[in-house]
Amino acid sequence: MLTPVTDADGAPFWRYAAQGELRVQTCADCGEPRFPPRPCCPHCQSFASEWRRTSGRGRIWSYVVPHPPLLPDYAAHAPYNVILVELAEAPRIRLVGNLVSGPGAAIDSFSPDRIRIGARVQVVFDGDGLPQWVLERP
């Protein structure tokens, strides 16, 4: 499976994720959250930022179910789901992830037939610190 190829702006996200925290880069001056991370705030142009912890709750905004041709590691799990989660605290930030049956479960562990746009989800983390999502009310 592909692991995140991070850059200087994105590295803090993955450091916090490895600690089991979902944090979002936020302007330290005007308080505007932004994603993906970037050097300065498009709202007030400040270069000062902090990483604000979120509740890790959100709703499914959309989802897809990929089928082959895919990279071999992913083809082995196909069809699997990829969901887009609107964060409760910042609706315009939508994180790509997988809806799984529980922390560390495979990307094909949750049946695509049961996925609904609007469903409430909660972040969990796998052993490598990759964010995953489970239904808030399974």
Place this chain on the structure above:
Amino acid sequence: MPAVTGIKDATAIVGIGQTSFAKHLPEDERTLACRAVLAALDDAGIAPGEVDALASYTMEETDEVELAKAVGFGDLSFFSKIGFGGGGSCATVAHLAAAIAAGQATVGVAWRSRKRGSGPRPWTNTAVQLPTPAQWTRPFGLLRPADEIAMLARRYLHEYGATRDHLFNVALACRNRANQNPAAVMYERPLTREMYMSSRWISEPLCLYDNCLETDGALACVVVSGERARDCRRRPVYVHSAAQGLPAQHHGMVNYWNDDPLTGPAWAAARHLWKHADFTPSDVDVAQIYDAFTPLVPLSLEGYGFCGRGEGGAFTEGGALETGGRLPLNTGGGGLSEAYVHGFNLINEGVKQLRGTSTAQVPGAATCLVTAGEGVPTSALLLRN
């Protein structure tokens, strides 16, 4: 200071050329590029030594030096490349039109050569960071452009009540036109609703027929001033208006991180395009709309103002995109059924319509919209004869 006159009708496309299209062509991309460019110059009746401007895509593998020394161009005074894959197609002509109108060049050639049929799929190269924020998407299995657009497509269907039948209408119109075009890869391959609905998934909700072809081929066109165009071999097709579009806080094909992901670059390009045009969407006789994936068409129909927001699906009903419909679309077969060469075939087909030489000619066509890829920083042309 004289008033700024802009580029309206200042330049014209006077030559078009293409190779054959196939899943596999034996010649390499550089050879195909040379053939398409020389065919376009021959069509225009202009010698290679007169060319002084070039424009292509950043993804084009044959660079200016290789092309110029192979086909025998003169001294070049302008050359540009446009990024963002299929979003750059119309911008190649737009850059040449602007350069020629500004006096920076006199004869411009735009081209695209690509062995996407027999060559590698770009998304399989995991060592290269694609021009998308890959760390946020690829580990989760959102790997291909089809997956990235399917995400927007699912939301589009959900939010507006559009259906797979609407996407089928797009695929069918393109296939029907390809069935009239002997140069199209799908010339002899009709499509039915049953084939569409029972085909395999690529990325749900998109099936096989929602995806463009994978094609080897090359195309080119020649742009000169309107004055020069009158002396050329073919009827001039004027560049009436041209625009690029990169809206604020847009994120490329994964445009998931702003207030309104369903209004993309088409909206931004359209604002500039229509502002500088003498006519409106209702005056467009025929359209060539970038169709790497079927959902890009309803999104573009909305963005370019042919219908209201959320109405792009319904717009396709009742044969609207077919010959004789409200807006005949992709009359050579488009990327879905003629050839997928990053949308350059849509430019050349627009020229054919305004010359009156399309294999699915719209009678008396006088205006044509050509668009580049929606969902990435894009571009568009309004052509007239």
